[in-house]
Amino acid sequence: MEITDAKIFKIALFTSLIGIIGMMVFSGSIAPKEVAIEDIDRGMIDEKVAIVGVIESVKLSSSGKSYFLTLVDNTGRIPIVVFESTIIEFQEAGMDINDFKNKKVKVTGTLTEYRSEMELILANANSIKIVE
16 A cells, blocks of 8 residues: 555545544533632643632722732632723623622632732633632
8 A cells, every 4th residue: 555645635634624623522621720729839820720719808909990809718818800801891791890799709710920929810701600
């Protein structure tokens, strides 16, 4: 059996299509890693994670455009930053960020470091859900 350029092209095309279809099928099942606050370290910067805890406080930034939430679980606390674009999403959905105060929530966001402190950046209004 002789391998020609046409056969190699067909094999490469077939395996590429299988890979693309596989990514499309499994992309919906990929979820961020759920972590406890005490397990967060600098090696996780820029990772998307989920944390379950209680929103202890909701504070408006000095610019009046962003909010800072404090999330507490049994292991520690972490600040959550909610930028203006996400606040607009909340308002368009008829939700108030203050409604999450003292509620148990699951928050999904990207870990970053600001002034040597780890914080979670909320990606959008769907990234925080009240859990019971």
